[in-house]
Amino acid sequence: MNRRNIFLTILFLSLCVLSFGANTKNKSWVSRLEPINWWTGMQHAELQLMLFGPNISDATVAVDYEGVLLKRKVLTDNPDYAFLYFDITENAKPGTMNIVLSRGKKKQTIAYELKARREGSALRAGFTEADAVYLLMPDRFVNGNPANDSIKGYHQGVNRADLSKRHGGDIEGVISKIPYLADLGITALWTTPFFDNNDTQYSYHHYGVSDYYKIDPRMGSNEDFVRMTKICHDNGIKYILDVVPNHCGGSHWWMQSKPSADWFNEWPQFTSSNYRMTAWTDPHRSEADLTRLTKGWFAPNMPDFNLNNPLVFDYLRQAYVFWIERSYVAGLRVDTYPYNDIKLAAKFIQSIRDEYPNMNVVGECWVKTPAETAYYQSGNNNKDGFDSCLPSVMDFLLKDVLHEAINQSEGWESGMARYYAHYAQDFVYANTNLLMNFLDNHDIDRFSTAVKGDVRKYKMGLAMLMTTRGYPQIYYGTEIMLEGIAGTYEGHRFDFPGGWKEDTRNAFTRAGRTEAENEVFDYLKKLLHYRKNNTVLQSGRMKQFIPQDGIYVYFRYNNEKTVMVMTNNNEVEKELEMKRFAEMLGGITKATEITSGKVIDLNNVKIPAKTVWVMEL
Numbered sequence: 001m002n003r004r005n006i007f008l009t010i011l012f013l014s015l016c017v018l019s020f021g022a023n024t025k026n027k028s029w030v031s032r033l034e035p036i037n038w039w040t041g042m043q044h045a046e047l048q049l050m051l052f053g054p055n056i057s058d059a060t061v062a063v064d065y066e067g068v069l070l071k072r073k074v075l076t077d078n079p080d081y082a083f084l085y086f087d088i089t090e091n092a093k094p095g096t097m098n099i100v101l102s103r104g105k106k107k108q109t110i111a112y113e114l115k116a117r118r119e120g121s122a123l124r125a126g127f128t129e130a131d132a133v134y135l136l137m138p139d140r141f142v143n144g145n146p147a148n149d150s151i152k153g154y155h156q157g158v159n160r161a162d163l164s165k166r167h168g169g170d171i172e173g174v175i176s177k178i179p180y181l182a183d184l185g186i187t188a189l190w191t192t193p194f195f196d197n198n199d200t201q202y203s204y205h206h207y208g209v210s211d212y213y214k215i216d217p218r219m220g221s222n223e224d225f226v227r228m229t230k231i232c233h234d235n236g237i238k239y240i241l242d243v244v245p246n247h248c249g250g251s252h253w254w255m256q257s258k259p260s261a262d263w264f265n266e267w268p269q270f271t272s273s274n275y276r277m278t279a280w281t282d283p284h285r286s287e288a289d290l291t292r293l294t295k296g297w298f299a300p301n302m303p304d305f306n307l308n309n310p311l312v313f314d315y316l317r318q319a320y321v322f323w324i325e326r327s328y329v330a331g332l333r334v335d336t337y338p339y340n341d342i343k344l345a346a347k348f349i350q351s352i353r354d355e356y357p358n359m360n361v362v363g364e365c366w367v368k369t370p371a372e373t374a375y376y377q378s379g380n381n382n383k384d385g386f387d388s389c390l391p392s393v394m395d396f397l398l399k400d401v402l403h404e405a406i407n408q409s410e411g412w413e414s415g416m417a418r419y420y421a422h423y424a425q426d427f428v429y430a431n432t433n434l435l436m437n438f439l440d441n442h443d444i445d446r447f448s449t450a451v452k453g454d455v456r457k458y459k460m461g462l463a464m465l466m467t468t469r470g471y472p473q474i475y476y477g478t479e480i481m482l483e484g485i486a487g488t489y490e491g492h493r494f495d496f497p498g499g500w501k502e503d504t505r506n507a508f509t510r511a512g513r514t515e516a517e518n519e520v521f522d523y524l525k526k527l528l529h530y531r532k533n534n535t536v537l538q539s540g541r542m543k544q545f546i547p548q549d550g551i552y553v554y555f556r557y558n559n560e561k562t563v564m565v566m567t568n569n570n571e572v573e574k575e576l577e578m579k580r581f582a583e584m585l586g587g588i589t590k591a592t593e594i595t596s597g598k599v600i601d602l603n604n605v606k607i608p609a610k611t612v613w614v615m616e617l
Helices: 004-018 170-174 179-183 222-234 285-296 310-326 342-355 370-377 396-407 415-422 455-467 517-534 578-585
Strands: 032-034 045-053 059-064 068-074 079-089 095-105 108-114 133-136 188-191 211-215 236-241 327-335 359-364 391-393 433-437 471-475 541-549 553-557 562-568 575-576 590-593 598-600 603-609 611-616
Touching: 032 327, 045 310, 059 310, 059 359, 108 310, 133 433, 170 179, 170 222, 179 222, 179 517, 188 327, 211 222, 211 370, 222 236, 222 310, 236 310, 285 396, 310 342, 327 342, 327 471, 342 359, 342 370, 370 396, 396 415, 396 455, 415 541, 415 553, 455 517, 455 611, 471 517, 553 578, 562 603
Parallel strands: 133 188, 133 471, 188 236, 236 327, 327 359, 359 391, 391 433, 433 471
Antiparallel strands: 032 045, 045 079, 059 095, 068 079, 095 108, 541 553, 553 562, 562 611, 575 603, 590 598, 590 611
């Protein structure tokens, strides 16, 4: 065999674990085969294999492997694709099955591996209301391997001087800080995606996938990703995979030869989504608006999937199941859920949950009222019968309250009254414990900009985030009050100081942080560890009292403990008359403020200006 054929053979084996039949010396008929492997013993027995190669549709297919049946071969209007559907029965054993392709007398054989599932894989534990989630953008967190900053064949390398360019953070960097996260009190980690993304612009966020079976080499390798999730697991941190069923990237190899004319939602010219998710819940909506919402593209470089095509649906479902099964994923976060056909999105999510019944899923449903948010939480008994299959949803409305109320003067509908009014609408939710609460994330202004760096206000926001119903999500850098620039996506995504060897300081260490940063870090760490060790803040009931004179008080309680949260939003110290709270105090006269250890005399309460006390009775 000549040198060129040796190279092609090695490349092909590494990609698809393929071997060639004895009757041909030609190059492989199949240049891509996905998924690159599968498992026996899956709850969903059907396996779709996508074959791509010149006129592969004209090849006949046969398989002879005990427990595996070829059910059907599906062709599209593109002759370079063939979709094979196999039934992997309960009799199938792990091993290598030979798929024989024939064209007349010529044959080629695909050696396809079926692996054994890891013990307990199907019943892995998911994240719960007991967890505190840390969200990070890998490109902006830590550069653990500078050698992969620029990779041949990839359009973008590192340019830290430009916030819209790649900065070099990677999987190795995340791995290096898992002990730091565990020490902080984090119990779950959600990262933005790691999948291959070879766009010419803004590739750093990785929401535009160009290969679903490949970790971007500027982030690391497939093996590095699995290793990262394993190290998270071993350190008591549950890894949450970011799932994007709405679109892929404009650099995906499909764009050179689309699998079918209806693989994507196509328009005569570029048409964006109208981004008006209220079209789903509006009883008076027009179908034109709903079509524009769901079939319009999120961005020019993000082709919009047509999940009504069962080939697309099956392909995408398997792609995410592949990574869950291969690694130690413990939960999912679903990007831009309402931009999809939500009935198909629900079916999509449930098909994954059927494989992993204990796995929790949180959906990004960025809507404008609690009623709309509640519509997307599973179990809500919506009038139209819709169930999202999302046990958890993100509370974007609370984010607005957290950003604005602390800065407002007190009034009937402002200041602390906004918290009361927000929680008073919790009756719309099926399960308030599974609301994801946050001060900020990668798509919104940092809380530090909202409070203009005021440490007092910042700590107030942290305390209220950590003690309310639901569970908290912390954005990377929140623990040091990382600054941002208001009103621009890139302004929310600064590098974590100390994540690069050339940084002038290392904010991952106490010595590398400023006095204010250490004050914030210590405060959040105490809150996180208290919450981690006390179920009262995880699943305890909540009772609130109508704010008066800028003072807002609520309680979290269960059969074991009662925690009183007292907030003074005024610029002056306030003295409180405690008789009003007698139904919760029950004669108790002392409490311990958990972040300071100070014992509070409840008969003589004077709370400082712009302060939250978190007190265990």
